Amino acid sequence: MLVEEIMNTNVITLSPRASIAEALHLLQKHRIRHIPIINDQNHVVGIVSDRDVRDASPSILDRDADQLVLQNEIQTIMTRQVVTVHPLDFVEEIARIFYDEEFASVPVVQNNQLVGIVTEKDMLYTLIQLTGTHVQGSQIEVKVPHIPGMIPKVTSLFGKRNMNIISVLVYPFYDDPNYKILVFRVQTMNPNPVIQELREAGYELMWPNNIPEPKV
Structure with a gap:
């Protein structure tokens, strides 16, 4: 699956000269966590998070706090070294960026132009789609030797029963x-017949039973 298939193209952005108050308003209004900062050529020059804005904002508990700080330009608090991805990158590959860098969102750039954004929520929804858990069905886990040809051997048993496979991991x-x-993940609420055939064929099922203890 490609980034362009899951990215949000309706991106909320700000100019570097916009105020912190404007960023705070947009974050709250649209319930988002990050705003890409772009220049007049639609190039990404920074990104600001809700945490950046929160840290820069005066405390609501401090009556003497200087509210004028909210009028400072957003470029004074934005992150300038922005990690971006391309629309033709694989979703599975950019998932590693989210994990390694602990990002909540990543701008999508093509030909130096901002064309979209991918968020944690987009990634989680994609995981649901890839695993097929959005479709009612049953899950079967089979332990097999790590040798070529095992997937078609096992799936042939599902094919004999005309059982629809939603996903394979x-x-x-x-x-x-x-x-x-x-x-x-198979599209049936009664997987018992194929489970029995798997056992009879000598396969070890990790689920629905025979779950071993982890090795120490």
Whole structure:
């Protein structure tokens, strides 16, 4: 899946010369956490978060606080080194950026122009789509040797029963490189027949049963 398929193209932005008060208003009005800062050529020159604005704002508990600080330009508090992604980047790859950098959103740039933004919520929704958990069904987890051809061998048992596979994921088996876990989400509320066939074929099911304790 590509970034362009999940990004929000209706991006709330500000000029570097906008005030902190304007940023605070937009963050609250649109219930967003980040605002890209762009120049007159639509180039991303910075980004400001709700935390940046909150830290720069006077405390509501301090009656003597200087409210004029809210009139300072947003460029005085924005982050200037902005990590961006491209519309044709793979979602699975930029997920690593979110994890490693602990970002809540990333601007999407093409030809130096801001064209969209991807947020944590977009990433979580995409994960739901990729795993098929938005579709009612059953989950089956099978431990298999980590060798070529295992996925078609296992899926052939589902095919014999004309069972629709919603998604297939491959997980590591703890720290053992010799095995993998195949996770199938199937569109049926009664997976027992295929589960029985998997057992009879000699496959070890991690779910719905036979869940081992982690190795110490």
